[in-house]
Amino acid sequence: DRIARNGLIWGPDHWHENYPMAKGDKQSPIEINSKDVQHDSSLGPWHASYDPGAAKTILNNGRTCRVVFDDTFDRSVLRGGPLTGAYRLRQLHLHWGSSDDHGSEHVIDGVKYAAELHMVHWNPKHGNFAGALKQPDGVAVVGIFLKVSGKYSRILQGIDNIKTKGKEAPFQHFDPSILFPKSRDYWTYHGSFTTPPCEECITWILLREPIEVSPDQMAKLRSLSKNGENEPVNPLVDNWRPLQPVKGRVVRSSFK
Numbered sequence: 001d002r003i004a005r006n007g008l009i010w011g012p013d014h015w016h017e018n019y020p021m022a023k024g025d026k027q028s029p030i031e032i033n034s035k036d037v038q039h040d041s042s043l044g045p046w047h048a049s050y051d052p053g054a055a056k057t058i059l060n061n062g063r064t065c066r067v068v069f070d071d072t073f074d075r076s077v078l079r080g081g082p083l084t085g086a087y088r089l090r091q092l093h094l095h096w097g098s099s100d101d102h103g104s105e106h107v108i109d110g111v112k113y114a115a116e117l118h119m120v121h122w123n124p125k126h127g128n129f130a131g132a133l134k135q136p137d138g139v140a141v142v143g144i145f146l147k148v149s150g151k152y153s154r155i156l157q158g159i160d161n162i163k164t165k166g167k168e169a170p171f172q173h174f175d176p177s178i179l180f181p182k183s184r185d186y187w188t189y190h191g192s193f194t195t196p197p198c199e200e201c202i203t204w205i206l207l208r209e210p211i212e213v214s215p216d217q218m219a220k221l222r223s224l225s226k227n228g229e230n231e232p233v234n235p236l237v238d239n240w241r242p243l244q245p246v247k248g249r250v251v252r253s254s255f256k
């Protein structure tokens with residue numbers, strides 16, 4: 001029944017049996033081929049104004065490492081770019097591989113990054129997150145690619161005390177905008193959650209410039225476990241969804 005219950009036990013090819021959206025026409029992630037990208041000069045810059053006090057906890061839910069924010073009012077918001085109105089930051093999480101040569105969900109001109117960080121925001125005009133995920137303009141996710149180099153980033157610092165599934169720890173006074181790369185250049189397209197229920201409610205904003213993390217930060221990420229504390233060790237790696245069909249969608253860029 002575990003297998004039947006949440007579909008996540010089985011691989012992504014079975015998700016559609018419980019979540020029909022998984023076979024939709026606007027699924028994520030996709031490969032971005034620069035030759036097919038259309039520059040759209042009407043795409044302005046995006047702006048994030050985040051309150052460090054909105055950060056609450058960091059947790060391991062057995063499928064990713066997630067930082068949760070207070071989204072009960074317009075405290076940490078994203079606006080501009082392809083978006084209309086202010087979207088509230090709800091959580092951020094990551095997808096990564098078992099080695100540095102893969103791990104990202106989106107692929108850029110054949111390049112897979114070691115990891116991909118997602119900052120998930122929702123449109124308060126839809127009342128709450130549950131309502132927003134039923135709308136095509138309900139959710140906006142900023143995707144940031146991670147490549148391994150000598151640098152260090154704080155996000156992964158809190159990882160030490162959430163090793164196993166279900167572990168949660170305070171993660172406060174954290175401004176996620178420190179994670180943004182220098183350049184604001186982005187690609188944008190309409191897609192879906194990359195995990196069940198795979199709702200097609202996401203305006204994706206993928207930053208062109210990757211950020212750098214150190215090898216030991218990646219090792220820390222890969223030291224997380226899918227299992228609970230007293231269960232057999234099952235490393236939490238390769239939590240990325242395979243590429244989905246583009247189905248005629250056009251990816252636009254804010255840059256030439």
Ligand SMILES: C[C@H](CNC(=O)c1ccc(S(N)(=O)=O)cc1)Cn1ccc2ccccc21
Pocket residue numbers: 118120129130133141192193194195196197
């Ligand atoms: C979808 C929700 C759980 N999933 C997500 O929030 C989510 C967010 C971002 C991504 S990604 N990797 O595309 O950035 C994937 C999944 C569960 N859920 C379902 C109904 C619902 C109602 C209220 C609250 C949570 C609810």
Ligand SMILES: [Zn+2]
Pocket residue numbers: 093094095118194
């Ligand atoms: Zn994600």
